[in-house]
Amino acid sequence: MNNKKKVQEKAIIGTCLYFPRPGPQNTKKTLEIALARAQELNLRQAVVASTSGKTGALAVDYFKGIGMKIVVVTHCSGYLRPDYQEFRPSYRKIIEASGAQVLTAQHAFGGVGRAVRKKLGTYELDEIMAYTLRVFGEGVKVAIEISLMAADAGLIRTSEPCLAIGGTGQGADTALILKPSYSHTFFDLRVLEIVAKPRLN
Numbered sequence: 001m002n003n004k005k006k007v008q009e010k011a012i013i014g015t016c017l018y019f020p021r022p023g024p025q026n027t028k029k030t031l032e033i034a035l036a037r038a039q040e041l042n043l044r045q046a047v048v049a050s051t052s053g054k055t056g057a058l059a060v061d062y063f064k065g066i067g068m069k070i071v072v073v074t075h076c077s078g079y080l081r082p083d084y085q086e087f088r089p090s091y092r093k094i095i096e097a098s099g100a101q102v103l104t105a106q107h108a109f110g111g112v113g114r115a116v117r118k119k120l121g122t123y124e125l126d127e128i129m130a131y132t133l134r135v136f137g138e139g140v141k142v143a144i145e146i147s148l149m150a151a152d153a154g155l156i157r158t159s160e161p162c163l164a165i166g167g168t169g170q171g172a173d174t175a176l177i178l179k180p181s182y183s184h185t186f187f188d189l190r191v192l193e194i195v196a197k198p199r200l201n
Contacts, residue, residue: 014193022138022198024171027055030196031062031165034175037195038068038163041177045069046163047150048172049142053091053102055172059165060098068163070100071155073146076107101155108148108183109133109141129186137197139174142166144189151180158182161192173198 017033019026038046046068050056056072063070072095074087085104092102107114113124123131133141143166150156158180166174175196181189 014195016194017196018199019173019196020199022168022173022200024167024169024173026173026196026198027058027167027171030167030172030175031059033196034163034165035062035066037175037177037193038063039066041161043068043161043163043177045071045156045160046165047071047073047143047146047156048165049073049146049167050091051075051086051170053088053095055165055167055170056100056102057091057094059172060095060100064098069156070095070098071150072100072102073149074102074104076104103150103153103155105149105153108145108152137174138168139166139172139197140176140191140194142168143174143176144178144191147178147180147189148183148186151182156180158188163195168198 048056048059050072060070077085080086095102109126109130113126116122116124117127130141133144143164147162147164151158156162161177162180164176164178165172176191177193177195179190179192
């Protein structure tokens with residue numbers, strides 16, 4: 001007979017902030033609530049989506065002094081037009097001076113598959129996955145995608161939870177706590193908590 005006491009798991013009552021509309025007007029509140037939850041859970045790593053670098057620079061300012069590893073994930077080069085990178089050098093300087101890292105890489109849900117769609121007019125699996133995730137909101141898709149990209153680059157650990165911050169268009173309006181995974185093991189990724197997201201898209 002096993003005399004060991006059963007470890008009882010307790011249900012968690014969490015709080016999710018729902019914004020009435022998506023967009024950059026939610027950025028500061030998203031970072032505030034994300035920071036508070038990250039501190040409650042003693043998280044040690046975060047990924048933040050940032051196209052120009054503005055949201056990334058704001059995030060490293062919010063998260064300074066708490067010892068969290070921050071990875072700011074940008075659009076890949078050539079996303080808007082050939083040989084053009086949207087991420088501004090002035091923001092990169094601020095972010096890297098804070099000790100955070102900047103990752104510029106192919107989108108996890110839109111690399112070669114996007115080329116097929118543009119050339120042949122046929123959607124590939126990666127973009128179908130992106131559209132599926134968008135049923136939860138653009139920011140949810142972005143937060144999951146950048147966590148895959150950062151894990152693929154070896155910048156975050158898959159063995160511990162991560163704060164992932166995304167947005168709709170510009171700024172930040174979504175924050176998730178997730179267990180990261182690599183792109184090639186995508187189905188091992190788990191969304192543990194939704195901390196903030198727009199209610200309507």
